Amino acid sequence: MSLQCPRCNSPKIASFHRAMKIAAAVGAVGGAARGASAALAGGQIGATVGAFAGPFGITLGSISGAILGGLVGGVGGCALGAQLGDKLDRHVLANNLCLACNHRFNLPV
Ligand SMILES: [Zn+2]
Numbered sequence: 001m002s003l004q005c006p007r008c009n010s011p012k013i014a015s016f017h018r019a020m021k022i023a024a025a026v027g028a029v030g031g032a033a034r035g036a037s038a039a040l041a042g043g044q045i046g047a048t049v050g051a052f053a054g055p056f057g058i059t060l061g062s063i064s065g066a067i068l069g070g071l072v073g074g075v076g077g078c079a080l081g082a083q084l085g086d087k088l089d090r091h092v093l094a095n096n097l098c099l100a101c102n103h104r105f106n107l108p109v
Pocket of ligand 1: 005006007008009010098099100101102103
């Protein structure tokens with residue numbers, strides 16, 4: 001994406017990502033929480049699959065299922081939060097700064 005200043009058409013634009021970082025962190029936490037419930041389900045599925053391999057398989061299956069569920073939830077939530085925050089930064093919070101004339105502006109939606 002190429003940015004240009006709406007006032008002086010300079011292409012030298014700096015953008016801040018305050019909302020993006022916050023939203024990404026919030027998203028990661030929310031995603032991990034959601035992932036935790038997915039992890040429980042994943043653990044159960046893993047245990048069921050692992051049951052065919054005996055007691056050791058049940059343990060191994062539960063653990064790997066739980067880890068996978070937590071990971072997927074956390075990463076997915078973080079990516080979603082970052083996307084949302086990036087939109088807030090660029091379109092709502094005027095976090096684009098022209099380095100030529102110091103004009104701060106929103107991107108058109
Ligand atoms: Zn400018």
